[in-house]
Amino acid sequence: MSPAALSVDNFSLMRGQLLLCHQWQMRLQAGQCVHLAGANGCGKTSFFQAVTGLLQPEQGDVYWHGQALAKAGNAVRRQWHYCTHDNALKEALSVTENALLAARLCRVSVTDNFLEEALQEMQLVFLADTPVLQLSQGQKRRASLLRLKLVPRPVWLLDEPFNALDEAGRHQLAHWMNRHCEKGGSVLFTSHFAWPGHLKVNHQVVFGKPGGEA
Numbered sequence: 001m002s003p004a005a006l007s008v009d010n011f012s013l014m015r016g017q018l019l020l021c022h023q024w025q026m027r028l029q030a031g032q033c034v035h036l037a038g039a040n041g042c043g044k045t046s047f048f049q050a051v052t053g054l055l056q057p058e059q060g061d062v063y064w065h066g067q068a069l070a071k072a073g074n075a076v077r078r079q080w081h082y083c084t085h086d087n088a089l090k091e092a093l094s095v096t097e098n099a100l101l102a103a104r105l106c107r108v109s110v111t112d113n114f115l116e117e118a119l120q121e122m123q124l125v126f127l128a129d130t131p132v133l134q135l136s137q138g139q140k141r142r143a144s145l146l147r148l149k150l151v152p153r154p155v156w157l158l159d160e161p162f163n164a165l166d167e168a169g170r171h172q173l174a175h176w177m178n179r180h181c182e183k184g185g186s187v188l189f190t191s192h193f194a195w196p197g198h199l200k201v202n203h204q205v206v207f208g209k210p211g212g213e214a
């Protein structure tokens with residue numbers, strides 16, 4: 001069997017004096033959408049931060065196709081999108097400027113047509129030139145999610161991605177997640193609420209629980 005796209009083995013993570021997980025293991029295969037479950041404060045966001053190199057585990061490592069990230073260099077960190085609670089948008093810039101900035105930082109060129117398609121799918125065309133400062137929470141979330149479509153990356157790490165979205169936004173995001181996995185990408189997401197019924201979720205894994213392999 002080929003190595004998982006993303007995996008952790010014998011993984012222990014602490015936050016201050018708090019042990020979040022001990023010798024935990026998890027696998028995210030190419031083409032899979034996996035729900036990372038767990039109670040408030042159990043450590044899901046901390047785990048995403050450890051995967052993306054923002055926190056150091058006490059023990060174990062994160063593996064990308066079998067290669068330890070600690071030894072893999074920076075190039076491997078361009079393999080994923082990490083969408084956080086805070087949307088990571090520049091408030092003074094417009095929706096379009098934010099989308100193009102995200103693409104430029106990732107060295108991806110985006111055609112006008114492709115940008116237009118993404119704006120349409122997220123129902124942001126009428127807000128394309130509006131500064132993010134003037135958007136509602138749900139509109140900010142939509143603007144933040146544009147990068148998923150504009151910048152191709154194999155692994156999506158999505159922390160509460162459905163928060164603040166209305167039904168149409170949730171539907172569209174689920175469609176993007178499905179399509180990403182159909183094309184061989186992987187998604188690991190958190191959600192405390194039910195997600196749209198058409199989202200194809202392969203497994204649920206509970207953070208920190210033994211046997212949480214996906």
Ligand SMILES: Nc1ncnc2c1ncn2[C@@H]1O[C@H](COP(=O)(O)OP(=O)(O)OP(=O)(O)O)[C@@H](O)[C@H]1O
Pocket residue numbers: 015016018020038039040041042043044045046047
């Ligand atoms: N910056 C920080 N410094 C110290 N402890 C922190 C910090 N951020 C979070 N924690 C603690 O780490 C633990 C895990 O928090 P984390 O945000 O990873 O949980 P979570 O599972 O994502 O929670 P939620 O479902 O509420 O989003 C919590 O007990 C929290 O108090």
